[in-house]
Amino acid sequence: MSRLTVEHVSKQYPTRAEPLSVLRDVNLTLHSGQNLAIVGPSGSGKSTLLAVIGTLEPPSSGRVSLDDQDPALLDEPSLAAFRNRHIGFVFQDHYLLPQCSVLENVLVPTVAAGRTTAEALQRARMLLERVGLAHRLDHRPAELSGGERQRAAIARALINKPTLLLADEPTGNLDRASADVVARLLLELQREQQMMLIVVTHSQRLADMMERRMQLENGVLQPL
């Protein structure tokens, strides 16, 4: 069973005046198969918390560990490999590579690890079929709708079977119907694959679909 532990994490950014505290003593634990929604007003530090958990940024203090492994102790290449193997990301903007097809976009994380295997290719096809894009494999992102793009992004996030899936406003750019589809898909896949899922959102509707909900306000994380 996998476990994410966030202990006394703080994050400060230097400014010309005094340092700006974005996260203050954040603590959190999550286990495999659990999902969590983090809500809060704009500027409350939600995305920063997600970046710290996702090892995109180091905490100013405190510790983030995944399966008791502290990624902060890794060097940059090892950290990139850690992220590649254990963490999946879905962002508000899909960040699909416009020059690549949908299938290629899903396979992009495998390129980071080195060789792309036949299994990865099979899994990519499976994932795209699972998110309802089997008929769009060779299409370019420009030819997809917003919902389809986000679903392709979800497939990409899952290609390496991550233990932790982080979604930053995954439905922020979508209409209600598309948002519902994407939200349901995220939850179904999380349950199927017994991942941990953390969703940062403004959307009360999406938050309500999660098992746990927490609020981040002025850098402080509290149960809702």
Place this chain on the structure above:
Amino acid sequence: MSIPTLIIRSLAFHWRMNCAVAFGGAVAAAVLTGALLVGDSMRGSLRALTLERLGRIDEALLADRFFREALTEELSAALSAALPGQQVEAIPAVIVSGSLSQADRVTARQINRVSIIGCDERFWTLGDGGPRQALGPGQIVLNQPVAEWLDVRPGDQVLLHLPRPANIPSDSPLGKKTDTTRTVRATVTEVIPAVGLGRFALQAAQRSPQNAYVQLQWLQRQLLQPRRINCILVAGTASAGRDWNTGKLLKPSLEDYGITVARTPRGYLNITSDRLLLDPAAEQQLLRSLGSHPIQPALTYLANTIACRDRSVPYSTVTAIDFASHPPLGPFLPVDGKPLLPLGEGEIALNQWTAEQLQAKAGDTIRLSYYEPESAHGQLRETTVEFRLAAIVSLSGPAADPDLTPTVPGLTDKRSMANWEAPFPLDSSRIRQEDEDYYQQYGLTPKAFVSLAAGRRLWASRFGQTTSLRVAADQTPDVLAQSVNIDPAAMGFVFQPVKAQGLAAAKGTTPFSVLFAAFSSFIIASGVLLMALLFRLSLERRARELGLLLALGWTVAKLRTLCIGEGLAIAALGNAFGAAGGIGYAGLMILGLHTWWLPAIGTPFLKLHVSGVSLAAGFFVGTAVATMAIVAAVGRTARLSPRALLAGQLAGWAARPSLPSPATTVAADKPLFPPLIRSCCGPISPPQTPGGLWTELILVLFLSAVPAILWFLPLDERMRAGTFFFAGATTLLVLLMLLWRRLRRGATGPAVCVGGGNLLRMALRNAARNPMRSALSAGLLAAAVFLIVATSAFRIDQWPETTAVSGGSGGFTLVAESEIPVHYHPGTEEGRQQIGFAPDELSLLENSTVIALRVKSGDDASCRNLYRPTEPRILGVPDTLIQRGGFAWAAKPPDCPNPWKLLRQPLPVDRDGLPQFPVILEKNTANYSLHLWKGLGESIELRDSRGRAVRLVIVALLDASIFQGDLLIHEDILLRLFPEIVGYRMFLVQTRADQAAEVAAIWQRYLAEYGLAVETTADRLAGFLAVQNTYLSTFQSLGGLGLLLGTLGLAAVQLRNAIERRGELALLRAVGFSRRRLSLMVVAENALLLLAGLAMGVVAAAVAVLPQWTTRAAVPSVWLAALLAGVIAVGLVAGLWAAAAMLRIPLTPALREEH
């Protein structure tokens, strides 16, 4: 708010990007302006040098004879009278060419080709740079180049090796062939820099002349020419107007021409020349002037023997004359009292004394032996002719006239034949007492007479046909002399407008503005393309802003006006700075020409000259070109839909209409490189656009066919080179088009495949993200590589066939040139003996083949002289060289194995009645110095020594020859046109390569007094090649600068790509791409474009230089490889820079930013 206001606001708001755009324009304008200024500077500096070396001197007369110094004062007075109120003056000088050596040293250094200038203090008033003190006898002032070469300082002594002026031409039997030089000692009093009159020279050349200045009177004494000079310098006549002719004021007397009029004891006036023979031009004019008087021309010649049967008389003079019947010129009285009939062609009359000595009687055969009137290499050839004795004349009256024989120093001034100082081999054992007695009594009174026609047939030469004109006149000699009118110009007394000629020549042989504009063309193109690229990037960045304006109701035309207006303002600003920056660029080029590229100009004489016209031209042309680039960049943008613009979709995949996806077959493991290669060279999948395959196939077929077709076309070399260069450029364009089409169609292969190498595949796909941008970047590099590689093939470090008879040296190992003519042929046994080589050295020299050439001095028309040549140097090609053949040919008539023989072919007069003669010259001399681009059949007009115009018609062109800068005509024609030329001054030596240094040393040692300089033909060719290679280096260096600029453009594109894709790149990092792999991908994108550019450039260059590569053995492959490696290194550094900039972008903000 108006459009201008909006433009100003935009300019201010986007100032950073605008500065970058302006930078591109500024570079182009700076380079263009700089190139024009280099041309200005070249012309200005050559002009300044002309003004500096001549000071106030406007005209100069440099005669081939010495004349009265007083003529200068007479001219000066005439000038003052003709141009009252103007500061005009005529200054006397003696200018001779000689050599100097260190005195009192065991191994003395020697410097040849020194102008030894005898002058007085008036000379130094003509300009700056004179010595501090007036020169005294035996004192010498050296200019810096001479002093530095000799390593002498004030107080040191030097030896001057001077020519000894001779009146009687040395190529005639009575002319001196030895002892033609004189060495005198002088003390150096001062060394003056080679500025002002310190670089005085009458001929235009940018290299500092080698001058030595001595006191006029002292030099006159050393040359045995007291109060005589050979040069008049005239100052102050430049302002006299176009029609001014100083020559008309010059009134030389007969004495100045070396002509003497004397009344003889017999009562007639005898006109003779100190050159023994009257100059034909002078004779003609004398006859015309004195036509009212009875005139009797006579030609007296020295016979070695007059013989009849077994009796002979040695060393006698024979006069060719048509007997006059009236005093004082006649009558010649026969001893038999019969009337003396005119002598026929084969008849001779002996005087009574000679007839008695020979016991000859009328009807006997008389044999005359004599040396032929013209000699070559000091070799006198004795000829014998037979006459029938027609009459015996009494040794009295006109027949006993010693004045029939002109004065010959060394003979006629000796009391005894035994004391003769004969310049020919004199067998004194043949002189009998009777001969001596005759000489004592009658001097050199002729012992025989032949008809004038017969005498002229035997003894006339290029130096003349008459030794005296005998005039029956009662006038005094002075009165007669004054009544004679000889045109000074016909006697070589011609004032050359040296300053005007120098200023005209300062326009140069090469239009340096055009040359440097061409050299810098790639930088200009790079600058313009960079500007277009950056301006387009700027528009792309502001796509939303433009879309908003369209959405708000602006018309496309109005939007275009706004964009172009903004672009124009930026371009104008950039070009204004650029035009000013052009001064700096020109300064840099001049610095380059003074240092790295010095061989191109020979000496660092350039000074920056800035003209407003060039600045304005640079600005306006630069702005016009920039405008075209901006209009092209704006054109596509304004056509996009407002929605696309509002979505920020201006460039790349997002901006393009939905394209069919590429064949992304990722099921199988595909090889990596074929798609890369095929993406550039051929389709890997069915084309996505209709007709695409056919178009590409046609393009590829065209590429393959063009060189093959050209190869078989019957083109001459220059056309072939030009056509192939054009074919190469076309190939480059086609390749670029293919690349762009491939990128645009997305035909770059799959981005991800099962297996490795996907990073590279992704990089390739990324490179295709913005086809136009990528193709432009690769094209920029490809063009630079094309030009640099293509020109490198023309670089020649050494001619491979230098030593071959069919090469540039003609198989000769050494080339020697002397300042003073050498009369003996060092290639013949007799010549070597006369020169006096030591016996142990003779064996070495006997193995050498030597060909001697006569030289008519003139301007250096080789690539080493930047001035436009007015009168190029002419060489007389002897029959020995014509028979031998050899040398490489750039152009010759078909089926002509030995084009030298064409020099013998007679040519008809031209349409204007000018006589025409064949000439051969080197191709580069014809093309670049004389601007005779058509080659064979073109002609050059020049004037002979009597001022008559003749035309030289090109019959063949030498290729890369040691004769660069010279006109080559047949020796006989040279002597016909310039009869005053005597001796030989150029020697081609064919010897074993391992003995060349030793042979050269011996030559230099024995012929040092002639100012002989020897160099290997390889060195001479290398000297010419150095100039050519330096120009290529200049082009390549500037091409390299352009390449750097192109690489900057590539880096800018990469950086822009990275900024545009910051979200995607951040995502890639988020999904586990390490910084290293991401950097690798970005660098690979850059490298792919770089390699594509390089490959296209190399392929296109290979097509362009195919003729050179197939005909030349050595291709500078190492140099090329190093260059290409350098280009790759610079490109990769640019890519790394872009990657580093990309990695500096923080992750979280990038992922959060709207995209």
